[in-house]
Amino acid sequence: MVDTLQSRRHTKSGKHPEKALTAAFVRTVTTPGKYNDGQGLFLKVDPSGARRWVQRIVIRGKRSEIGIGSASLVSLAEAREAAIENRKLARAGGDPLQAKREAQALLTFEETARKVHEIHKPTWRNTKHAAQFISTLETYTFPRIGKLKVSEVTTADVLDVLQPIWLTKSETARRVKQRIGTVMKWAVANGWRQDNPADAVGSALPKQDRTPKHRKALPYDKVPEFLDTLKASNAGALTKLALELVILTASRSGEVRLADWSEFDLDAGIWTRPASRMKSKKEHRVPLSPRALEILVEVRALGSGEGLVFPGTRANKPLSDMTLSKLVKGLGYDVDVHGFRTSFKTWVQERTNTPRDVSEAALAHVVKDKAEAAYARSDFFEKRRKLMIRWESFLFGFSSTVTPIRSA
Known part of the structure; x- marks a missing residue:
């Protein structure tokens, strides 16, 4: 009976009074139809019983309808407020429909x-x-x-x-x-x-302490001792060889762990790292000392000689950085794997007369000065080969010459 009376109230008269609906009616109405409230706002009840708010409005001279939402989610008061805002925007020359589409499309x-x-x-x-x-x-x-x-x-x-x-x-x-x-x-x-x-x-925000925190490094004269400790440890053979190669080549951990057999020419004693894996985004050639070549031959004997040189325990995944870090700490050395690059650099500075450009190239550092970089075309490969052999001699206490191991 309430539905019928309310329906007559809003369909017989050509005029629709302001705020004609009540919250109680909105909650209880079930008869299909359109029930006007004012400001072009009306409640539409579908035969299924679903109730939703719709507003008829003129936008830039064109009559349109805007959906305001389900009556179960949007209250009568909220629907009225939205209808008024839409009218104000339309009168100012705006487009409430476009504004709604943009709001709905906006991402979190x-x-x-x-x-x-x-x-x-x-x-x-x-x-x-x-x-x-x-x-x-x-x-x-x-x-x-x-x-x-x-x-x-x-x-x-x-x-x-x-x-x-x-x-x-x-x-x-x-x-x-x-x-x-x-x-x-x-x-x-x-x-x-x-x-x-x-x-x-x-x-x-409060001021932070910006004092640079350098990675912990082992004094270069302690690295030979570390290698002896590493060799005598019970760690996995592959892990020990990977860490030794990191030290011998003064490489970043990831450069060794992600190495692929396709990058190595054991006949020539050259490791060519692709640009995609380099911090500098440039291809980088690494001269391999005799012991570095021996390591690679040993590693190849442990696997297939294809794909990752140092695979981890999970299929198709490399040895993890944490594995190397845990090994270093487990041997009783409170230093970072990356710190061995610092050990190498300090040794170069204090025990050799190697030009800075050569040692920086050995570490695959980028020339930061753009003008200098434009003219620096050499990678000092042969000079670096001699430097890495000297580094190996220091680490193991003997003189060595370039004798690349022929690939089997």
Whole structure:
């Protein structure tokens, strides 16, 4: 009976009074039909019993209908408020339909971050950097602001993310801040917001201790002793050989762990690392000393001689960086694997008269001065070969000559 009376009230008269509906009627109406409320707003009840809000409105001279949402989710008061806002926007020459489409299309911060991650992925130096970008956001950012629309994230929200880790995990916090900023710049470029809240948050955060923390390195005169300890240890043969090759070639851990047999010419005693795996993004040739060649022959005898030189325990996965680190620490040396490069560099500086350019090339460092780099075309390969043989002689206490082992 209530449905019928309310229906007559809104269908017989040509005029529709303001705020004609009641909250009680909206909750209980079941008869299919359209029930007007004012401001072009009406409640539409389908034969299925579903109830939804619709508004008839003139947008730039054209009559249109805008859906405002289900009556079970949007209250009468909320529907009226939305209808008034739509009318105001339309009268000002705007398009409420377009505004609604844009609002619905707007991504959350997490969705935006993942999109930015995919866009930038091909430009990062390696897969590790790409993974770190998204993993730090997953750990520290998404739990707090991931579900917010990217347009709604405020400086206070960014501050809420950074404050708990700003002093305790300072380097990580700076990277999280930078990555939030990258996501926000993309949102600004797309017209989804006018500002980058990551830029404004700096003044609200306390000053960090920016004293550089260098990786722990073993004094170069202790490295021969370390190699003796390594050789006598009960660690896996492959792991021991990988670490020894890292030290002999003054390489980064990842350069050895990810090495592929296709990169080696044992006849010539040359290891050619592809640009895709180098920090400098340039192909790099490494001269192999006699012991380095022996290591590779030993490793090849342990496997198939194809694919990864130092495979891990999981199929098609390389030896992990943690495996090498744990081995060093387990032998009683509180140093980093990367620190052996420092040991090599210090030895070069103190025990040889090797030109700086040659030792930097041995470490595969990039020439930072652009003008100098434009003219520096040599990789000092033969000079580096002699240097690496001298390094091997120092480590094992004997004189050696270049005698590449012929590949079997």
